[in-house]
Amino acid sequence: MSTPRRGVSSRQAPIAPPLGKWRIGLMFFMIAVAMTLLLGRVTLLQVIDRPFLQSQGDARTLRHEAIPAHRGMITDRNGEPLAISTPVVTLWANPQDLPDDGIQRVMLAQALGLSVDEFAARVERYREREFMYLRRQMTPDDAQRILDLRTPGVYAQHEYKRYYPAGEVAAQLLGVTNVDDSGQEGVELAYQAYLAGHPGQRRVIKDRRGRLVRDLGVVTSARPGGELTLSIDQRLQYMAYRELRSAVAEHEADGGSLVMMDARTGEVLAMANQPSYNPNNRAGLDPRGLRNQAIVDVFEPGSVTKPLAMAAILESGHFDRDVVVDTSPGWMRIDQYTIRDIRNYGELDLAGILEKSSNIGMSRLVLELSDTAVWDKYNALGLGQAPGTGFPGEASGSLPTPVRWSRSERAALSYGYGLSASALQLASAYTALANQGQRLPPSLLRLAEPPPGIPAIEPRVANDLLRILETSVGAGSGGRRARVEGYRVGGKTGTVRKTGSSGYAENAYRSVFVGIAPISDPRIVTVVMIDHPKAGDFYGGAVAAPVFSSVTGNALRLLDVPPDQDTQ
Structure with a gap:
């Protein structure tokens, strides 16, 4: 009986077959397809769809806000004012952003001169909307006292209100304007096109809640209305x-x-x-x-x-x-x-x-x-x-x-x-x-x-x-x-x-x-x-x-x- 030779095993392990070339090619092909699709998508978004996507993004952040223009003054024949426009502030709110905190709501209602129940009823009536007036045409000082409460969802809009220094003395001749400062009666109506100002535009960036992020400057300046000199003394x-x-x-x-x-x-x-x-x-x-x-x-x-x-x-x-x-x-x-x-x-x-x-x-x-x-x-x-x-x-x-x-x-x-x-x-x-x-x-x-x-x-x-x-x-x-x-x-x-x-x-x-x-x-x-x-x-x-x-x-x-x- 012969003895095995040194260094040689009596039983040899099987050798694994090499990875097929087709598998390597398939892997590289899939990677290439993925890269091609990715580059195509990037090209589509950055080149072809860029104007559309940018406009959609701007629509959600970039806004054009109106700059109010004051109505032209009406004076008597000697230059004494008979009708002037004074700056006022209109407060509005997004009902969906108003806080649920009872104390904040009570403070806001009291500042607006409303009872808590009245205020709650108004908010409930507009709860499905994103806009409601709180109070229109307030004096700047009164409006600022409410804004100082820093209630979330409360915003200010600057406007103008018509004021008549002569009061009832010349009321029927001058006429009146409505809450939007448009002539409704008398001289105010007759010369509406001349007296009305032309609002300007300002470009701003706002977040999704409508809060100002950045002011990008004036696009068009507001032009005030023309001044009218009446014959009366x-x-x-x-x-x-x-x-x-x-x-x-x-x-x-x-x-x-x-x-x-x-x-x-x-x-x-x-x-x-x-x-x-x-x-x-x-x-x-x-x-x-x-x-x-x-x-x-x-x-x-x-x-x-x-x-x-x-x-x-x-x-x-x-x-x-x-x-x-x-x-x-x-x-x-x-x-x-x-x-x-x-x-x-x-x-x-x-x-x-x-x-x-x-x-x-x-x-x-x-x-x-x-x-x-x-x-x-x-x-x-x-x-x-x-x-x-x-x-x-x-x-x-x-x-x-x-x-x-x-x-x-x-x-x-x-x-x-x-x-x-x-x-x-x-x-x-x-x-x-x-x-x-x-x-x-x-x-x-x-x-x-x-x-x-x-x-x-x-x-x-x-x-x-x-x-x-x-x-x-x-x-x-x-x-x-x-x-x-x-x-x-x-x-x-x-x-x-x-x-x-x-x-x-x-x-x-x-x-x-x-x-x-x-x-x-x-x-x-x-x-x-x-x-x-x-x-x-x-x-x-x-x-x-x-x-x-x-x-x-x-x-x-x-x-x-x-x-x-x-x-x-």
Whole structure:
């Protein structure tokens, strides 16, 4: 038996087969595919989809916030502010971010002036949303006290709020803006496009909760609205409003209007209305106070149109200033209608007809003219036409077309019935008497220079009527209470029956006075209308004329108009 050789095992271990080349290739192939897919995805995201992804990211972080622009200021003719925009802060919250902590909610509710239950109910109502107002248009100091609480989810938005320093004195003329500072009434609405500012834009980065991370700067600067200069004089406006309000209260009237116009330019120096309201605090306001009655309301003017009809009479060539008319017996029948004077005045010249306000005298003269003579004159004086001020809702009044007019209709037109006009229209018509026959269209804006007048009355006739109007306020006349110490004035009273559901009311009147001062060199035309005085007196000479006297006297002195040289 042989022995095994040293170093050689009697049993050899199996040798493992080598890794196949195909497996190595497969591994490298899979790695290459993975790298290719990864590089393709990176290329897709970084090159092809980059603009889209960047825009989506910016939409979640990069924002454009509006920069509020303040509304243009409105001033009177002397630069005194009538409407200004002041900075305010609006607080808002994201209900989903408000803390659940009861103490923080109680503190926030108390700071807002709400009960805890009220605040909880509001949050619950908006809990599915991301925005709710907490309080709008707060003063910056009040808003900061709430922001100092550092309540999560509470944010500030800077805005502007309109403020009216004159308050109720010029409320209907100026109008108001809404909570978003857009004009809703009056001049604010008429010049909305001019007064409104143009907001700017600021680029900012915010987190997902809307908190500011970084301010990237202004993209577009805010542009403030234009400044508007009105024709009114704030001093005259305050004085006119005070006197009108006093007269309405004294006579227990339903309301009233006053218009004072520059006789040389047509600019409205004062425009007051009663009732009024405070535009800075509109809680509980009387809706009647919103109306600018002097422009948007019309009424039958009555006897204040007699001087205008008298212009047609004098221009006709049928009569001269010295003509005498027999008004006896104080009444007359026309087309089954009875026209009356207060009493039998007998024979009257033209000055006497206006001084006594004789309906009989006017009717007998007008019926001798052509059918359209008075209508043509009223039309030339702007009655029945929109004044053209641009004020929202301005009334054009009514001047019926003279088609198949009866004699009674022609007569009624001569003493101010059968037509309607606003206080502003009457003031504009009377500028023709004060301005050598040239009617001036009314303007609510200050004018750089007087506009060209509109020929309406022959100059000689206008001058004659101006002197006749002076006698209508002389001692013993119905308009004597319109006289102003130190100045020669002229004007005409009117007492107009109001219409009701069944015709003219028995005991409801409008008291009217239209006057010019000073007669030697007319400077202002003023219209006063008191609606339905109920405290006894109701005649224009007793109710409206004293208001004219007080307002005109103060206005002439404020405007430094020297007293007439030949003061009576």
